[in-house]
Amino acid sequence: MKARYFTGLFVLALSNSAAAESTSPSAHPSSAPDTRLFDARAELYMGVATAPFYSKSLPEAGGHALTVVAGGSWRVTRDFGVGVSVPVVATTVRQPAGAHVEEAAWGNPMLWAEGHVALWDRGSLRSSGRWRAGVGAPLAESGSRAMLSENRALAIADALRGWRDRELYAPGVVPAAVTAGVELEGPRFRAEATLKLVSLMRISDAGLASDDPRPFGLSSVFGLGGTALVTRAFGVGTRVYMVADPIPQAESPRARTLQWVLAPLLSFRVGPHVALDTELVAPIGGALGGDTFALGFHAKVAW
Amino acid sequence: MKPSAVFSLTCIALLAAITTAACKEQYWVCEATDEERVSTLPTRLSETGLYADAQSLELGDGVLAYHPQFPLFSDGSEKRRWIRLPAGSRIDTRDMNDWIFPERTRVWKEFSRDGRRIETRLLEKYGPGEDDWVGVAYVWDASQRDAVAAPSGAIDVGGTSLDVPASGECMACHGGRRSRVLGFSAIQLSTEASPGEVNLMELMSTNRLTHPPAAPFRVPGNETEQAALGYLHANCSHCHNPARPSSTGARCFDPKTPTDFRLLVDELMSPQGTQTYRTAIGKSMKPGDPGDSPIIDQMSRRGMFKQMPPLATEIVDREAVDLLTRWISEMR
Numbered sequence: 001m002k003a004r005y006f007t008g009l010f011v012l013a014l015s016n017s018a019a020a021e022s023t024s025p026s027a028h029p030s031s032a033p034d035t036r037l038f039d040a041r042a043e044l045y046m047g048v049a050t051a052p053f054y055s056k057s058l059p060e061a062g063g064h065a066l067t068v069v070a071g072g073s074w075r076v077t078r079d080f081g082v083g084v085s086v087p088v089v090a091t092t093v094r095q096p097a098g099a100h101v102e103e104a105a106w107g108n109p110m111l112w113a114e115g116h117v118a119l120w121d122r123g124s125l126r127s128s129g130r131w132r133a134g135v136g137a138p139l140a141e142s143g144s145r146a147m148l149s150e151n152r153a154l155a156i157a158d159a160l161r162g163w164r165d166r167e168l169y170a171p172g173v174v175p176a177a178v179t180a181g182v183e184l185e186g187p188r189f190r191a192e193a194t195l196k197l198v199s200l201m202r203i204s205d206a207g208l209a210s211d212d213p214r215p216f217g218l219s220s221v222f223g224l225g226g227t228a229l230v231t232r233a234f235g236v237g238t239r240v241y242m243v244a245d246p247i248p249q250a251e252s253p254r255a256r257t258l259q260w261v262l263a264p265l266l267s268f269r270v271g272p273h274v275a276l277d278t279e280l281v282a283p284i285g286g287a288l289g290g291d292t293f294a295l296g297f298h299a300k301v302a303w
Numbered sequence: 304m305k306p307s308a309v310f311s312l313t314c315i316a317l318l319a320a321i322t323t324a325a326c327k328e329q330y331w332v333c334e335a336t337d338e339e340r341v342s343t344l345p346t347r348l349s350e351t352g353l354y355a356d357a358q359s360l361e362l363g364d365g366v367l368a369y370h371p372q373f374p375l376f377s378d379g380s381e382k383r384r385w386i387r388l389p390a391g392s393r394i395d396t397r398d399m400n401d402w403i404f405p406e407r408t409r410v411w412k413e414f415s416r417d418g419r420r421i422e423t424r425l426l427e428k429y430g431p432g433e434d435d436w437v438g439v440a441y442v443w444d445a446s447q448r449d450a451v452a453a454p455s456g457a458i459d460v461g462g463t464s465l466d467v468p469a470s471g472e473c474m475a476c477h478g479g480r481r482s483r484v485l486g487f488s489a490i491q492l493s494t495e496a497s498p499g500e501v502n503l504m505e506l507m508s509t510n511r512l513t514h515p516p517a518a519p520f521r522v523p524g525n526e527t528e529q530a531a532l533g534y535l536h537a538n539c540s541h542c543h544n545p546a547r548p549s550s551t552g553a554r555c556f557d558p559k560t561p562t563d564f565r566l567l568v569d570e571l572m573s574p575q576g577t578q579t580y581r582t583a584i585g586k587s588m589k590p591g592d593p594g595d596s597p598i599i600d601q602m603s604r605r606g607m608f609k610q611m612p613p614l615a616t617e618i619v620d621r622e623a624v625d626l627l628t629r630w631i632s633e634m635r
Binding site for chain 1: 317331332333334335336338341342442453454455456457458459460466467468469471472475555556613614615616
């Protein structure tokens with residue numbers, strides 16, 4: 001019931017064009033009506049995932065999930081803004097024998113600041129840098145020690161997004177994330193490279209006391225991508241991410257050191273105020289490969 | 304129409320479809336574990352009363368071993384079973400197909416692989432209501448001296464492929480029959496007992512049944528028919544029966560199909576009189592044509608979709624597939 005409640009909440013949120021986003025800099029080609037003062041964003045991911053989990057008796061978590069990150073931002077100056085992102089997850093968590101149980105959980109809300117720096121401009125070709133720094137409130141739910149239900153729901157949500165936004169879904173930690181990116185933009189294309197570092201400072205064992213949670217975790221996400229602008233309002237692109245956890249947040253016998261994620265996308269600008277993207281998240285190889293797929297929708301309304 | 308409008312409409316349609324799918328109740332979605340109830344059970348198997356001495360594995364007072372004549376396939380695990388009825392109590396057998404067990408009944412099932420105990424599952428009737436059952440699995444430690452409760456279950460235990468069900472999953476199967484105890488019934492105990500075990504005759508002679516039958520029951524048909532009907536009864540009928548107890552929550556392995564694989568004590572005159580023949584022939588099984596019988600196809604699958612049974616198994620029961628193939632081939 002809880003899951004259905006959150007599904008309903010999402011539909012309501014989207015119908016009002018209220019919105020959200022992760023802690024990556026505004027990256028998608030259509031997602032930047034940048035001259036506006038305020039924007040509201042929503043990101044929805046739906047899919048199926050099986051991911052390593054941080055418990056000796058339950059070394060993996062799997063199921064279906066619907067994740068929503070809602071939020072918005074305020075452009076304080078032309079090149080600087082602040083924003084908030086609030087993640088929530090509705091899942092059916094697969095139990096060991098194969099039954100599923102509905103579970104919903106809040107992730108870690110993030111407050112962030114972001115900036116934009118013009119690097120050079122040669123007429124039709126220009127380059128810019130973007131950065132974002134965020135810190136989260138440690139509100140992600142972990143559930144009871146006996147069941148770890150919310151913990152598993154968040155692990156599924158984390159996998160669904162290809163582990164690119166661990167700060168949103170790690171329970172028992174104060175998360176912080178810093179992202180830097182470079183963009184190259186021409187008349188018909190946009191290319192970008194981003195690097196994100198996520199630190200997870202543990203403040204509670206999140207129910208994993210006997211399963212060796214680490215006092216500090218570090219995750220890194222390196223992304224490369226390009227988008228071809230087919231028309232002024234429509235772009236087709238793809239991104240490749242390399243996710244590595246130099247210091248995992250906890251031990252998992254099924255964790256791997258490296259995860260590659262392929263994310264093809266379509267981007268649309270719908271009028272002067274609304275941008276929509278859709279993205280396929282396809283982890284390649286690694287611990288998530290073969291068992292995890294998701295379809296993502298991003299909506300951004302600016303005014 | 305502008306591409307942006309097409310995209311918007313596509314997104315809205317996709318979202319509507321996805322939301323509808325997400326909101327639709329799925330038959331495999333079960334109730335969450337009642338943690339408060341599970342916490343009333345002992346945390347160690349040695350404290351449950353199964354053993355008088357956990358080291359020697361000497362059984363506790365009143366604990367009776369038994370085996371059903373048609374066992375549930377559990378991916379090749381070896382299994383042992385025990386029951387403890389409260390002293391002086393009797394099983395309400397007014398409905399011979401669904402016995403009602405007295406309060407404080409405990410039932411255990413032990414799973415082993417290669418001679419090593421992996422888990423022991425416990426079902427306890429904690430109250431007078433028919434629904435007052437709670438279950439948990441105990442996972443054996445490496446020393447094999449005791450087992451510890453695992454309410455959330457466990458995956459690939461002891462280096463095997465055996466998964467231990469979460470407490471909330473117990474009723475995915477056991478909740479499908481009014482009695483909740485699937486292997487301890489009139490049909491299942493109408494078999495020869497090994498030394499030290501109890502069967503239907505023993506229960507009758509020791510006055511443990513409120514309404515004892517005149518004699519044990521015999522499944523009709525030749526050897527193949529008996530084995531096939533018994534297999535379907537033991538492995539399929541807890542979901543595939545129209546008399547499942549109602550649930551106020553998610554449907555949870557309630558297929559809502561008219562197929563009924565139960566063996567009922569008053570329908571044992573001939574194979575054709577059983578629910579299986581009356582409800583599944585021509586649908587799940589095509590007489591003489593196992594290759595076109597959905598049941599053979601689904602039993603031969605393992606994976607995310609359409610496997611049968613849908614839970615608690617990762618390995619195809621080849622012996623059963625062969626048995627049912629032979630049975631359907633011989634059907635006229």
